[in-house]
Amino acid sequence: MNDPAETVTGPGGDFNFLEEVIYARRSVRFYKKDQVPEYLVRRVLETGRYAPSAGNAQPWKFMVVRDKQMIDEMTQDVTDFCRRIMKFADYLVPGQEHKTWRAKLLMRLSNNSFHPTPFGAMKLISEGKLGVWHGAPTVIIIMVDKRAPGKPMIDAGIAGENMVLAAHSMGLGTCWVSFVTPLEFKPKWRKKLGIRYPYKLATSIALGIPKGSPDGFVPRETQAIDWWEDGAMKVVY
């Protein structure tokens, strides 16, 4: 590993290469139609292989989908799923207030999946205004082994973030898409993708060559950090 003196230039110094990649990374939703060269995809996957995991169990399984027809089919099925949910609980349409309590119930039962933000995304997907994988030519699907030690879903996230950062350092664009999970409910995809015990669908990453130059620094909120030192606690931002 590099000596800190070589990559860090004192307090207030410039960002090093890795920091720049991390800060400039944006979710890309506008891709060129050209396919990503295979060697780049292999290089990206290799960084995922070297991610840390609980007990070095490496509980992930990556699937690469580079078949446009298959991606379109998956998009269609996710769109159908979203349309069905929206039929049941679309509280966005004025004059259909009877659906509001259903939406509220869903939000309390599963407040991550039916948080207002994914709910809005589901509406856009069901109306065809938001492509699931945004036209990316390559999709990396991540599954986890349910029997793994510790927290396999977090291990999958670490491996995925390794791949995302590596892809951006190579000038590719990525977007995390967890809307792949509805495919788990369809027997057709369970069979085709091999989603059976002990595997569970975790998430997916759209990968492609971005149109324009979407990577850049943008402002963000700071989060409160509780800082314990010398027997006292302070909050830093």
Added chain:
Amino acid sequence: MPEQIRRKDRGKIEDFLDIGNSAVLGAVEIDPEKCTGCAYCVKACAANALEIHDRKCRMVVELPLCISCGDCVAICPEGSISLTRFLKYLGFFRYIDRGATGPPRKF
């Protein structure tokens, strides 16, 4: 557009945000002088909150569901977009422990 959308605003199209009781939506400001209407931001927007009107980009008039992700700010080749307000949920889904906003800092 109201800064906050509250329960008492029932009957309007904003109702759907009433699920989390209320929310403050994100917002961006577009400099019409610099905007060339290339529509890259419209394509990059995750929430369909931007549109092209009269060869200039603008926020959707009816209800821009901006999540203040900043993708439009980053992709704009002219640098004409700036984030002016950040998404904030109130009520059950309220964001907690957030501080001021800013670009990456050097320590």
